[in-house]
Amino acid sequence: MLKKALIIAGGAALISCQPAMAEESSYSYFSSRMAKTQVPDLLSSSERDYYAQVFGAIRGQNWAKASELLDSRDKGVLHDIARAELFLAANSPRVEMGPLLSLLNAAPDLPHAERLAILATKRGATILPDRPQMVRMANFGGLTRRGKPRSVADGTVPPTLAATIQERIVADDPAGAAAALAEQVDFLSPQARTELQQRVAWSYYLENRDQEALDMARAATLGSGEWLGEAHWTAGLAAWRLGNCAAALQGFEGAAANAWNEEQRAAGYYWATRAATRCRRPDLVQANLRAASQYGETLYGVLAAEQLGLADSSVRAPDFSTNDWKLLKDRPNVRRAIALTQIGESTLADQVLRHEAQIAGDSAHDCLLRLARDLSMPQTQMWLAQNGPQGSRPDAFARFPSPRWVPVEGWRVDxxxxxxxxxxxxxxxxxxxxxxxxxxxxxxxxxxxxxxxxxxxxxxxxxxxxxxxxxxxxxxxxxxxxxxxxxxxxxxxxxxxxxxxxxxxxxxxxxxxxxxxxxxxxxxxxxxxxxxxxxxxxxxxxxxxxxxxxxxxxxxxxxxxxxxxxxxxxxxxxxxxxxxxxxx
CATH class of the missing domain: 1.10.530.10 (Lysozyme)
Structure with missing residues (x-):
């Protein structure tokens, strides 16, 4: 049994999308920014009530009331999109060509424009208003994940063997699993053998039988496939606990070299740094630490940057700024999205901002991203962070939304x-x-x-x-x-x-x-x-x-x-x- 005692260790004219800056703790930063925004209110209190009634009537399929409400006031910021929603809603009354073309002429930038154009064509329209051209978006990918390799399914593993090994592992009996594997190991493909040996090695490790874990993991490293990196990793951990820094270093460097995802590669490099330090190999410490730090959005990439002194606290996520608003304020879709969030139509606002990003091009993309952040639209923000114009690349913070939501009883936890x-x-x-x-x-x-x-x-x-x-x-x-x-x-x-x-x-x-x-x-x-x-x-x-x-x-x-x-x-x-x- 391990006894563990705690010891306190103390512890301008040319408008461009530019960030705004500064605070002292994450708790105070996120708490204070809840009330700060450069996004203007575009609807008065009475306008909010009015448009809430309009969209409420549309959602409730009260078509006559929705039409009556829209006709009762002069055109406002949400009239066009409300009419588009009304015209295209399931079960709504038939709309003739005239109103469809009128709406398309007035608001060709709506996300509904293509569907409205198709409907107008069906009604007999032969000449349609020009609509903004969609920009081809590049996908930047999402956050890294330390996933599990896929189990080998090449037909060389008898179902009974797989079942027996799993049964023994669940029963905390790695020796039984190893015995079952030994009987048929010569009939397995190199990939399947590596996987099963790694699984048994990991079971030994969990049972604190580190020498047996190291021996089995080393056998697994002679194979191939996606499980090879995991085999090296297990060997490294087992050797680390045994105090064998040379074997640990070999295992962790092997894990980095054979990793099939960034998280595992960064982990391998970082732990190789630890092993090299223990082995008094300063020549390998810096090289592995710098290699780990290249993967800056991984657990060990952050730790490596911290140790190298590369963490820069002067850089923080840029908020939506007055310059951003100057660039975006004349874009109808931007105004629509802001107004929609004011009446709780966040799903429609999301559609509007995504569409605007696809017709605005790279000049506005970062500003739209910061707008989504300030409007507390995390799904929109993450989509904009993962999709953008060719050649652009949003900053890392964009993939980490921080909406202005507050718990019912306020923030107590960071x-x-x-x-x-x-x-x-x-x-x-x-x-x-x-x-x-x-x-x-x-x-x-x-x-x-x-x-x-x-x-x-x-x-x-x-x-x-x-x-x-x-x-x-x-x-x-x-x-x-x-x-x-x-x-x-x-x-x-x-x-x-x-x-x-x-x-x-x-x-x-x-x-x-x-x-x-x-x-x-x-x-x-x-x-x-x-x-x-x-x-x-x-x-x-x-x-x-x-x-x-x-x-x-x-x-x-x-x-x-x-x-x-x-x-x-x-x-x-x-x-x-x-x-x-x-x-x-």
Missing amino acids: PALVYAHTLQESNFRSDARSPADARGLMQVRPGTAQDMARARGQSLDASALYQPAVNLEYGQRYLEFLNTRPETQGLLPKIIAAYNAGPLPVSRWNEKVRDHGDPLLFIESIPYWETRAYVGIILRNYWMYEKQAGVNSKSATGLAQGMWPRFPHAGGIELVRLDTVQNN
């Missing part, structure tokens, strides 16, 4: 940490629902939320979890609850692990995982693949949000120094070191 979970849990989809009935932004289960509500003498309707303010409140409460649990010890990596897997597995890992008090070794030794990846993703997200706020990440600094970050609070974050003593 918003950066809440956003970090929300991005992974739901991709900021407030309507997300899992097969296990976890709901909303932070994937909160109704039963858990209702238990927390009752503990405060409150009640909660499960449907309220689809409301951002409510969901963020209960997600925040659950993080606070996990912080107080003895299983997590108030340590951030364990709290994150418990958010994904629950407190009880963390309790088992506290007893079983031989991490030598090293937080990174604990993370990499978590038995659940999903949770192991989850902790790394959340920490990466958290640090990127701290960068967005322009602050240095104390938790990243601590982890790079072998210290555990505690749960963050408004005053900052405390670092602790675990002294680990083997109890014989």
